[in-house]
Amino acid sequence: MKERLVLVGNGMAGVRTIEELLKLDADYDITVFGAEPYGNYNRIMLSPMLTGETTLDAIMLNTPEWYAEHDITLHSGKKVVRIDRKNRLVIADDGSEAEYDRLLLATGSNPFILPVPGHDLEGVIGFRDVKDVEAMIDAAQNHQRAVVIGGGLLGLEAANGLMKRGMRVSVVHISDTLMDQQLDSEAGQMLQRELQARGVEFLMQASTQEIVGKERVEGIKFADGREVQTDLVVMAVGIRPNIELAQSAGIHCERGIVVNDTMQSFDPRVYAVGECVQHRGTCYGLVAPLFEMAKVAANHLAKLGYGRYEGSVTSTKLKVTGIDLFSAGDFHGDDECERIIYRDPSKGVYKKIVLKDNRIEGAVLYGATMDGPWYFQLMREGSDVSAFRDTLMFGQGDTADAGHGANHTVMNMSDDTEVCGCNGVTKGDIVRAIQTEGLFTLDEVKAHTKASASCGGCTGLVEQILAATVGTDHSHPKVKPMCGCTDHSHDQVREAIRSEQLTSMDAVFKKLDWRTPNGCPSCRPALNYYLISSWPKEAQDDPQSRFINERVHGNIQKDRSYTVVPRMWGGVTTPAELRAIADAAEKYQVPMVKVTGGQRIDLVGVKKEDLPAMWKDLNAAGMVSGHAYGKALRTVKTCIGSQYCRFGTQDSVGLGIKLEKMTWGSWTAHKYKMAVSGCPRNCAEATIKDFGVVAIDSGYELHVGGNGGIKVRVTDLLAKVETEEEVLEYAAAFMQLYREEARYLERTAPWIERVGLNYVKSRIIDDMENRKTLHARFLESQQIAQNDPWNELSKDEHRLQFVPMKTLNSEEKPHV
Amino acid sequence: MSNWTEVGQLNDIPRLGSRVVDNNGEEIAIFRTSEDQVFALRNRCPHKNGPLSEGMVHGNKVACPLHNWNIDLTSGEVVAPDKGCVRRHEVKLEGETVLLAI
Ligand code: SRM
Ligand SMILES: Cc1cc2nc3c(=O)[nH]c(=O)nc-3n(C[C@H](O)[C@H](O)[C@H](O)COP(=O)(O)OP(=O)(O)OC[C@H]3O[C@@H](n4cnc5c(N)ncnc54)[C@H](O)[C@@H]3O)c2cc1C
Ligand code: SF4
Ligand code: FES
Numbered sequence: 051m052k053e054r055l056v057l058v059g060n061g062m063a064g065v066r067t068i069e070e071l072l073k074l075d076a077d078y079d080i081t082v083f084g085a086e087p088y089g090n091y092n093r094i095m096l097s098p099m100l101t102g103e104t105t106l107d108a109i110m111l112n113t114p115e116w117y118a119e120h121d122i123t124l125h126s127g128k129k130v131v132r133i134d135r136k137n138r139l140v141i142a143d144d145g146s147e148a149e150y151d152r153l154l155l156a157t158g159s160n161p162f163i164l165p166v167p168g169h170d171l172e173g174v175i176g177f178r179d180v181k182d183v184e185a186m187i188d189a190a191q192n193h194q195r196a197v198v199i200g201g202g203l204l205g206l207e208a209a210n211g212l213m214k215r216g217m218r219v220s221v222v223h224i225s226d227t228l229m230d231q232q233l234d235s236e237a238g239q240m241l242q243r244e245l246q247a248r249g250v251e252f253l254m255q256a257s258t259q260e261i262v263g264k265e266r267v268e269g270i271k272f273a274d275g276r277e278v279q280t281d282l283v284v285m286a287v288g289i290r291p292n293i294e295l296a297q298s299a300g301i302h303c304e305r306g307i308v309v310n311d312t313m314q315s316f317d318p319r320v321y322a323v324g325e326c327v328q329h330r331g332t333c334y335g336l337v338a339p340l341f342e343m344a345k346v347a348a349n350h351l352a353k354l355g356y357g358r359y360e361g362s363v364t365s366t367k368l369k370v371t372g373i374d375l376f377s378a379g380d381f382h383g384d385d386e387c388e389r390i391i392y393r394d395p396s397k398g399v400y401k402k403i404v405l406k407d408n409r410i411e412g413a414v415l416y417g418a419t420m421d422g423p424w425y426f427q428l429m430r431e432g433s434d435v436s437a438f439r440d441t442l443m444f445g446q447g448d449t450a451d452a453g454h455g456a457n458h459t460v461m462n463m464s465d466d467t468e469v470c471g472c473n474g475v476t477k478g479d480i481v482r483a484i485q486t487e488g489l490f491t492l493d494e495v496k497a498h499t500k501a502s503a504s505c506g507g508c509t510g511l512v513e514q515i516l517a518a519t520v521g522t523d524h525s526h527p528k529v530k531p532m533c534g535c536t537d538h539s540h541d542q543v544r545e546a547i548r549s550e551q552l553t554s555m556d557a558v559f560k561k562l563d564w565r566t567p568n569g570c571p572s573c574r575p576a577l578n579y580y581l582i583s584s585w586p587k588e589a590q591d592d593p594q595s596r597f598i599n600e601r602v603h604g605n606i607q608k609d610r611s612y613t614v615v616p617r618m619w620g621g622v623t624t625p626a627e628l629r630a631i632a633d634a635a636e637k638y639q640v641p642m643v644k645v646t647g648g649q650r651i652d653l654v655g656v657k658k659e660d661l662p663a664m665w666k667d668l669n670a671a672g673m674v675s676g677h678a679y680g681k682a683l684r685t686v687k688t689c690i691g692s693q694y695c696r697f698g699t700q701d702s703v704g705l706g707i708k709l710e711k712m713t714w715g716s717w718t719a720h721k722y723k724m725a726v727s728g729c730p731r732n733c734a735e736a737t738i739k740d741f742g743v744v745a746i747d748s749g750y751e752l753h754v755g756g757n758g759g760i761k762v763r764v765t766d767l768l769a770k771v772e773t774e775e776e777v778l779e780y781a782a783a784f785m786q787l788y789r790e791e792a793r794y795l796e797r798t799a800p801w802i803e804r805v806g807l808n809y810v811k812s813r814i815i816d817d818m819e820n821r822k823t824l825h826a827r828f829l830e831s832q833q834i835a836q837n838d839p840w841n842e843l844s845k846d847e848h849r850l851q852f853v854p855m856k857t858l859n860s861e862e863k864p865h866v
Numbered sequence: 867m868s869n870w871t872e873v874g875q876l877n878d879i880p881r882l883g884s885r886v887v888d889n890n891g892e893e894i895a896i897f898r899t900s901e902d903q904v905f906a907l908r909n910r911c912p913h914k915n916g917p918l919s920e921g922m923v924h925g926n927k928v929a930c931p932l933h934n935w936n937i938d939l940t941s942g943e944v945v946a947p948d949k950g951c952v953r954r955h956e957v958k959l960e961g962e963t964v965l966l967a968i
Contacts, residue, residue, distance in 0.1 A: 568882060568900050571922040571929040594882040598920040598931040606931055610917050855885040855896070856873040858968070 052079045055351065056140055056150035058130045058295065060084020062093055063324025063340040064156025065112055070348030072120060078351070080122045081148045083140065086179060087127035089113045093179070094337060094472075094504055100183050100211030123148075133299035135317060152319055152351060155296055155307060159289040159325040159335070164199065168261030174283045177208045186284065190215035193281030197221075197270055199258055201228040203368060205286035206241075209250050210370045212284070220251040220278060222258065222270070224287075232366050232377035237400050237416040244373060244398070253278070291326045291333050306333045311358045313347040323347050329361060336364050337504055338471050349537070356563055357537055365426045365471055376422035379412030379429050380404060387411055392443050401443060408436040408806070421445035423511065427467050434806020437755075437766055464761075464800060469511050472504030480515050492516065533573040535566040540793040544580045553581060553588040555595065569595075576794035579681065582717060583789050586831035599679035602852070603839045604661060607654070612661060614640075614653040615678035616668050617714060620688045620706030620726075621649030630671030638664050648685035648723070650676055662849045665840035674838035677714070681795070684723045686710040687735065691728030691745070700745035702728035705774055709743075709781055715836040716828075719792040719801070722785065723757070737765045740788075740798040741781055746770075750777050754784055754810065755802035763799040766807045769815050783814050783824035790827075870958070870965040876902065877962065884919040884928070889968055894955055895919035896964060897928060897939050905939035906957035906966055912937075912950030 055071075055078040057064045068080060084090075088110070095109035117124040128142040133153065141147050161176025163169050173189065175182050189196065190212060198209045201223030213219045221228075227238035228245075242252060253276065260271040261283060269279045291306035302308050302316040306328030313321050313329075323343040325335055334340060339362035349357030365378035383389060383404035392401040399417035403410060403425060410429040415422050424445065428435060435442050463469075465478030483498045495512055496502055502509045531537045538546070543562065552558050555577050559569065569577065574595035581589040593601050604612035616631065631651055635643050641655040656664060665675075677683060686709050689695065691702030706726040713724070725736040726743040735758075736742030742753040742765050749772035756765030768784065771777055787810065792801040802810060814821045842848065879885045879898040886909055887894045893909035895918050905926075909919050916932035927936045927945060936945035937952055944950040956967035 567925050568923075570924050571934060574922065574924065594880060594922070597922070602920075606917075606920060608914065608932065610915075850878065851880075851885070854888040854893070855878045857888040858871065858873075859890050 052077055053151040054079045054081070054149055055152050055154060056080075056148050057082045057154045057156060058133075058140060059154075059156035059158060059324065059326070060086065060088075060090055060124070060126060061156055061158050061324065062090065062111070062337055063158070063344055064154060065090040066341055066344040067154060067156065067323050067347045067351075068120075068122065070344050071351055074348060074352040074354065076348075076352035078152075080120075081125070081150075082117065082122055083125045083128050083130045083142055083148070085127070085129040086181075088180065089116065089124070089126070091180070092504065096177070096180070096183050097207040097211060099180075100186055100208065101214040106180060130295060133295065133301075133320075135299055135301075135320070138319070150319075152321065154347065154351075155301075155315070155320065155322040155326060156324040157292040157295060157326045159291045159333075161285060162288045162290050163285050164258055164287060166258055166260055168263060168267065169285075171261055171263045171267045172265050173263070173267040173281060174261060174285065177204050177284055177286050178289075182284075186212060186282070187215060189282040190217050194218055195220075195278075195280045196282040196284065197278060197280040198284045198286055199270075200286035200288070201252070201254075202231060202286060202288075203229060203366065205284070206245065206368060207370060208284045208286055209245070210248075212282075213249055217282070218251075219249075220253055220280070221245075222253045222256050222272075224255065224257055226254050228252075229368070229377075232368075232381075232414075233375075233416075234381055234402060234414055237375070237377075237402070237414050240398065240400055240416050241368075241373065241375065245370075289325065289335055291328065293326060296320075296322070296326070304328055311346070311360060312350045312355075313343055313359060314350070321347050321351065329359065332361060334362065334364065336366065338362060338364055338474070341473065341504075345537075354563060363426075363430050365422065374415075374417055374419045376415040376419035377413070378422070378426045379410070381412040381414045383411055390439075390443055403442060405435070405439075408434050408439065408808075410435065420511070423467050423469055423471070423508070424463060426471070431804060433804050434808060437803060437807050463515075469515065470499075470501040470504070470508045473500040475499050475501035477515055480512060484516060532576065533570055535564050535570050535573050536562060538562055540576065543577070544584065544793075547577075547580050547584050551585075553585045554590070555581065555592060571597075575681075579717060579719065579794050583719075583831075586834050600681070602658065602661060603665075603675050603677075603679060603843060604656065605679045609655070611655040611657060613678065614656050614661070614664060614668070615646065615648075615650055615676040616673035617676040617710070618650040619710050620686055620703050622688070622703060622707065623650075627671060627673060630668060630673065634664050634667050637667070646678070646685075648676075648678065649687045650678075650685065652678065659853050662844040662852055666844040669838065669841050669844065674714070675840045680717070681720050682717050682722065683710070683713045683715070684721050686713075687723075687725035687739070689727050689733035691726075695728055697731060698728035698745070699747045700728055700750065702726040702734065702743075702745055705743065705745075705750075705777060706734075708774065708778060712778055712782060712829075712832070713785060715838075716785065716789070716832060717835065718785070718789050719794050720797040722788075722798070724781070738762060739765065741784055743777055743781075748772065750774075752777065752780050752784075755798045755807070757797055757799045761799075763803075766802065768807075768811065779821065779825045780814065782828040783821040784810070786824040786828035787813055870967055873964050873966045875962050876904070876959060876964060879904070879964070882923040884921070884923065886919045887966060893917075893919070894966065894968075896957060896966070897923055899923060899926060899939070902959075904957050904959060904964055906955035907937065907939065907942055908953040908955070910952070911935060912944060912952055913948070918952070 060082050090112040092109040092111050098104045128144055130140050131143050132141040138150050161178045175185050196212045196217045196219045198205045199222045201221050209219045209221045227235045228242050257273045259273045262269045267283050271277050293303040293307055296307045297303050307315055307322040307326050309315055309322050309327045309329050313323055315322050324340045343359050346357040346359040368375045388405045390403045402414045404412040409432050413425040463477050467477050469477050480499050480501050502512045532540050578592050578595040582591050599605050638660045640653045644652045646652045686706045688702045688706035692698030692700055722740045724741045725734040725739045727734040727736045728745050736744050737753050738756040738758045744751040751770050752768045753765035754768045756763050873887045884895050884897045895907050895909040897905045911930040913935050916930040918928050920931040921928040926939045929936050935948045942952040942954040958965050
């Protein structure tokens with residue numbers, strides 16, 4: 051018989067848990083009790099429902115039909131009054147019962163009602179559910195004045211709504227700053243002025259003493275003697291986790307129901323999620339963390355058991371149309387913190403970023419919140435911002451703007467930036483959905499990605515991404531989780547591969563309970579890379595887990611032909627090589643011979659079956675694969691240098707060739723490009739390469755973390771050295787550090803922005819020992835890596851894969 | 867019913883890989899899964915004619931090398947949210963021998 055799961059609390063966290071559980075198609079008989087007489091609706095949207103911007107029907111997330119479709123028994127309008135843990139039974143106020151094997155509590159929270167005299171008068175309400183909203187709408191139709199107690203998120207949204215409904219609204223706030231949980235006083239002032247301009251009145255630093263009236267409320271008295279008349283009082287002074295039921299059943303509670311990292315209460319059969327829980331001492335009041343809890347609870351209920359909830363950092367947006375406000379983390383900061391502040395009063399823009407040793411601790415944005423998600427992401431990843439600190443304030447668009455014009459902010463927002471904090475949807479997810487599914491409207495994006503489907507705070511961003519996306523086509527690293535096959539992040543997986551000594555893909559799948567039998571096209575190449583870069587000797591490279599370009603060592607073209615790019619060491623060639631290339635081009639009727647941007651020659655449009663023979667010819671002339679197709683060392687560009695150039699200070703060509711000879715054949719997290727310029731005129735463009743050398747009179751400047759391409763980034767100066775030997779040692783050490791620590795498909799530029807130049811310096815400059823061991827590890831793995839794939843694959847035993855396994859034609863076989 | 871034609875040995879095809887059969891100029895891709903099942907599809911992605919034989923095989927699906935559409939090997943249907951379908955061919959194993967119906 052199926053196990054029985056009972057959910058108490060038919061709200062956002064509880065039902066999301068059920069949805070996650072269904073996704074994992076776990077086998078439960080599910081029963082749901084909800085005190086409210088509906089399906090599950092989007093509580094967040096009660097604010098726009100109050101303003102009249104949306105309706106109850108429009109904010110329904112799960113209709114009764116949905117429960118029926120999934121064979122879920124729904125008891126709506128029934129409040130559970132007792133849990134009998136001995137007999138594993140819940141009992142509702144109407145006497146109906148349900149037995150459980152596992153119980154899920156998601157009872158949310160209750161608005162806190164100030165216990166002042168008169169708090170129980172008619173017309174004194176909270177702002178929590180549909181019933182409250184209906185009461186407000188009703189009051190707006192029959193009365194004039196409303197007072198909202200509490201100038202926080204909820205209170206201001208209530209005030210805004212009541213005003214839109216035509217009431218005269220005053221907001222009473224205990225301190226002198228609105229939303230003091232989210233805003234510093236300056237942003238708070240700006241918000242207050244804005245709302246005043248819209249007609250909301252404020253009574254600041256007022257503490258409520260008494261609510262007066264006979265049956266219905268008539269007014270409020272304050273401690274300092276002030277008085278106001280009103281026909282409606284909305285209490286929005288905070289929420290209290292709803293733990294009454296759990297407590298009565300003897301389940302351990304403090305402020306909330308105390309749960310562990312798998313969302314279990316002290317009774318392991320009883321799970322709890324949502325606002326009613328207290329996890330590691332914190333109670334949450336926003337949906338993002340609740341949705342994370344839901345994932346974990348579902349994962350554990352489905353007996354997968356690898357999900358863990360480790361707490362959340364939250365960011366908030368006020369959902370008052372026309373007011374643009376973002377806040378995250380510690381926006382005051384302590385004595386060790388620095389604050390970068392930007393003010394443009396006439397434009398009504400205020401930005402404040404709080405930094406602690408170059409990492410973002412918190413941020414407040416008013417009037418321009420476009421970069422909120424980016425700051426939030428930098429904050430959560432603990433990224434070192436020193437590299438772009440001076441442009442930080444102007445947003446991601448300005449850190450190395452590749453000139454995408456008006457849309458550049460969303461365009462340049464990296465694909466792993468979280469856009470929809472509620473549902474954890476990244477820009478990449480949205481862009482992918484828009485592209486692969488040809489989406490054109492906000493609603494389509496909502497439906498496919500869930501982005502902006504919860505609080506809608508990111509709607510503006512999603513719309514801009516939508517506008518900016520149609521037409522683009524580029525792939526970037528996905529953030530945690532690695533892909534749909536697992537919940538582990540890139541970093542966790544690689545860590546496991548190292549610490550658990552996993553040397554094969556099957557070992558990874560087993561150890562980390564992959565959901566799919568053999569991964570997917572996004573995780574397999576990554577895993578293959580992590581395996582061979584962590585265990586160069588032990589792990590076997592898996593061609594079937596490589597993209598076709600790396601499998602057949604050429605770039606596939608849209609017409610199924612391939613490109614062949616032989617290495618030209620340091621961009622230097624010889625008449626003999628050129629002759630061999632010319633011969634090959636003619637012999638195999640190559641439609642286009644092109645000089646690439648990487649200082650070598652591309653033979654474009656080669657038929658697959660011709661590849662091995664062509665490679666053999668090129669090998670014979672002493673040429674090897676240029677890996678123009680690989681997540682590997684691509685080119686080492688050079689300029690003329692001191693051999694001939696009148697300005698040259700060092701032999702850039704010679705050094706470039708040495709660098710390429712040392713590093714060719716190595717696999718990297720993303721493609722890797724180098725260049726050597728013979729003097730600061732820098733004709734080899736070394737300062738937009740992953741590793742660039744600029745020769746100077748006294749030696750060499752070593753530049754790292756640059757690239758051209760989609761988002762140009764100029765390198766950071768890593769060090770100055772004196773000899774070629776040092777250049778080679780630093781080059782190898784840097785490349786090895788990058789290979790070992792960057793995420794798959796993370797190029798040096800985003801990697802350095804994530805970990806910080808100072809970190810890289812600490813590993814390579816300050817720690818000489820470490821530099822030498824990195825250098826040694828690199829050379830060691832090169833002993834295995836440095837064999838020319840063309841030579842290998844043109845051997846007869848490999849040639850087969852380039853030709854059909856069988857050719858049939860009508861002469862042999864009558865055609866059917 | 868069309869007749870079974872021998873097109874090669876199972877080991878001619880790498881696990882989680884594919885080889886093509888040239889049938890009078892029309893390519894048919896034969897796929898081999900991790901469980902050593904074989905499937906045959908016309909070697910043209912319904913999106914933009916990408917060569918499915920060059921794609922990555924995972925589970926009972928293959929991902930097209932050009933724009934990463936996924937095609938279900940068992941049915942030839944494109945995996946949602948993308949839409950489309952590829953012509954399937956009957957294929958079977960007799961011992962190690964791969965037989966294709968054409
Ligand atoms: C052949 C070449 C164009 C040319 O004829 O000049 C080229 C061709 C391709 N580039 Fe490139 N890139 C070529 C030089 C460059 C350069 C210039 C350079 O290397 O100095 C850049 C900008 C500099 C840089 O990368 O930092 C460049 C930035 C890109 C990017 C964007 C990378 C980024 O980090 O933003 C991509 C997309 C990607 O890699 O994800 C890309 C991707 C591609 C791909 C591989 C797209 C694909 O997957 O099919 C193209 C393969 C075409 C083919 O079949 O060969 N190509 N590409 C150049 C080969 C250089 C070589 O000899 O190996
Ligand atoms: C007006 C408003 C605006 C908001 N705006 C935002 C926002 O912009 N962004 C954001 O992230 N969050 C916002 N929130 C907060 C968000 O809605 C809550 O964090 C979220 O709904 C909590 O989900 P939950 O499942 O824990 O509780 P709920 O959604 O409240 O669900 C609990 C359910 O359990 C039921 N219940 C309680 N006890 C019992 C019982 N004994 N038997 C049966 N049923 C019971 C309750 O009736 C309720 O339906 C807003 C909240 C409100 C009220
Ligand atoms: S810029 Fe690079 S990727 Fe784009 S079309 Fe040219 S070669 Fe291809
Ligand atoms: S051609 Fe197959 S996905 Fe585009």
